Amino acid sequence: MRHLFRTVWLVVSLLVLAVSPVLAQGPAQQEAKPKAALPQAAPSAPEAAPKKADEAAVKKTPVTIDHDDSDPVGARLAYRIKELLARSALMAPTNRDEKKLVLVIKTKEEFPGRPNLCSIYAVSWLFSSREGSLKYFLASEAGIVDASSVDQTAEALLGRTDKLAATYGYLF
Structure with missing residues (x-):
């Protein structure tokens, strides 16, 4: 037991x-x-x-490119910026009515008699909260671009756009 x-x-x-x-x-x-x-x-x-x-963590910044000039090198610059923007992992091209960065690109032939040589460009970065409202100026840049430096200039301008998007990200 x-x-x-x-x-x-x-x-x-x-x-x-x-x-x-x-x-x-x-x-x-x-x-x-x-x-x-x-x-x-x-x-x-x-x-x-x-x-x-x-x-979800990496939200792309909406960006619109505004260019309406007709000089050949300036048109190539604007087209190259749009092309790089479409492939970007940080920014997305948009035409919708939303909060976005707007790149206003103005280009003119450096020498009117030689249109395919160089273009003078001026880029202004603006913030737009919606269509029809006042756009806010963020920064600007001017320079000269020739046919051989279009890619380099486009990449530099998109790099500056990314820096501005990071600086003013609180607006989105």
Whole structure:
């Protein structure tokens, strides 16, 4: 009998020791634990969630390019800026009525007798909260661009646009 009593006491003690961590947890933790232990149905589901979170974290700045001059080198500059903007991971081209940066690009031939040589450009960065409202001046730049430096100049202007978007990001 004494031997049976010790065996029962040993089994009860081991059972209490095994169950005590579960008893120490609150009811909310006990319910959450089995749910976390369930296997996930599809392996692609966990990969999709971080991608959506990353996209939400990195919001693209809407940008509009305003250029209506007809000199050949200036038109190439404006087109190259639009092309680079479309491929940008930080900015997105837009024509919608929303808060956006507006790049106003004015270009003229440097020498009217030689139209394909160089263009003089002036770029103004404006903030527009909506169509029909007053646009706010942020910065401006002027320079000369020739056919061989169109790509370099376009990249520099978009780099400046990105810096301004970071500086005035609170407006969005």
